[in-house]
Amino acid sequence: MLLATFSLGILGWVGCRPTNETSSQASALPAEPGPKRYALKGEILAVSIERERLIVKHEPIEGYMPAMTMEFIVSPGDLQNAREGQRITAEMVAHAGGDFSLEKIWPADPAAVATVAAGTAALVEDTTIRGRSAYREVGETTPDFVLYDQSGDVVRADRFRGKQVLFNFIFTRCPVGTMCPAAVARFQQLQKKAKESGVENLELVSISLDPEFDSPGVLRDYVNARGIETTNYHFLTGPDKAIKALLKQFGVLAEFKGDLLNHTLATVLVNESGKIVWRADGSSWTVDEFIRRMTR
Ligand SMILES: [Cu+2]
The missing domain is CATH 3.40.30.10 (Glutaredoxin)
Structure with a gap:
């Protein structure tokens, strides 16, 4: 076991810097106030493929806006995955021009969430029990x-x-x-x-x-x-x-x-x-x- 861990260690660590982070530039330039981001929970009411938008009825966003139904720009992948009536959690991005988009969209159907949570708890427990092995x-x-x-x-x-x-x-x-x-x-x-x-x-x-x-x-x-x-x-x-x-x-x-x-x-x-x-x-x-x- 120790040997296996050791041999993994000497394979070498390769650094992968995420491409959409521009830390080197950010430190050289004055910090720009990026778009504001808010945690959002809601339900997809409609999927507009041609306009590449989701219509989402969302819960109140603390200190920002009450519950309401809004249109959001999403990525093509999120658009493909979206289903009417689906519950989601996401990060809402408020853009300077007044547009809103959603990122980090995750399914929030209670049954699916419970299944994944139970599977994760069992996996974590198994890992803990196995300990060093x-x-x-x-x-x-x-x-x-x-x-x-x-x-x-x-x-x-x-x-x-x-x-x-x-x-x-x-x-x-x-x-x-x-x-x-x-x-x-x-x-x-x-x-x-x-x-x-x-x-x-x-x-x-x-x-x-x-x-x-x-x-x-x-x-x-x-x-x-x-x-x-x-x-x-x-x-x-x-x-x-x-x-x-x-x-x-x-x-x-x-x-x-x-x-x-x-x-x-x-x-x-x-x-x-x-x-x-x-x-x-x-x-x-x-x-x-x-x-x-x-x-x-
Ligand atoms: Cu990599």
């Missing part, structure tokens, strides 16, 4: 989890039983071409090659290291930007506690230092009964190595 080695089963996918749908770990699954951890703001973007590109190659090689039951799962930023809609935008085929490739995100527990269990290190996210890379192959059968640390593995282990 939280890290799951080859031959052990993967932990249970309940997260959201890029569509905002609840995904439980057991939906992958009976399939061969490849897991990795990435985050959408990662600007280091050789890290997350390369890992996702490699998964896309694997997805294609597996299909060509007759591997029928493969599922690919990329879990976000950065749930604070990577809401389901942000993952959806990421998927769209890369033309990712999502029939068997899922991007997952969820409560920070769940992600932290999964990182421990999967033996991935990730830590924010200011706006710099340092992380390691691991690619884990899990068989039909949920057992870890192969693991590659870092980024020097080849697609063929994995294909060979899938077609065994």
Whole structure:
């Protein structure tokens, strides 16, 4: 166990500075009063695809505005995920020109929220109980989890039983071409090659290291930007506690230092009964190595 942890440590930490943070510029220029942000809870009343707006009936915003129905600009991914009647939490951004937009939109349907919370509590407890042996080695089963996918749908770990699954951890703001973007590109190659090689039951799962930023809609935008085929490739995100527990269990290190996210890379192959059968640390593995282990 100690050895495994140590070998992860020497793989090297690569810093990924989120691309949409401009800390170097910000420190050089006088601080600009950015748009004001407010926590918002509400219900989607209508989705206007052509105007790229959501009509949301929101609860009162303490010290800012009473409950009312308003139109909000949202990202294409959030627009695609939105359903009439859906409850959401979000960050409302009040722009200088009088426009309002919503970011960090999360599903807030009580049943879904309760399911994810229960799954997270169980995962955190399991991680605590395992303590120093939280890290799951080859031959052990993967932990249970309940997260959201890029569509905002609840995904439980057991939906992958009976399939061969490849897991990795990435985050959408990662600007280091050789890290997350390369890992996702490699998964896309694997997805294609597996299909060509007759591997029928493969599922690919990329879990976000950065749930604070990577809401389901942000993952959806990421998927769209890369033309990712999502029939068997899922991007997952969820409560920070769940992600932290999964990182421990999967033996991935990730830590924010200011706006710099340092992380390691691991690619884990899990068989039909949920057992870890192969693991590659870092980024020097080849697609063929994995294909060979899938077609065994
Ligand atoms: Cu990265």
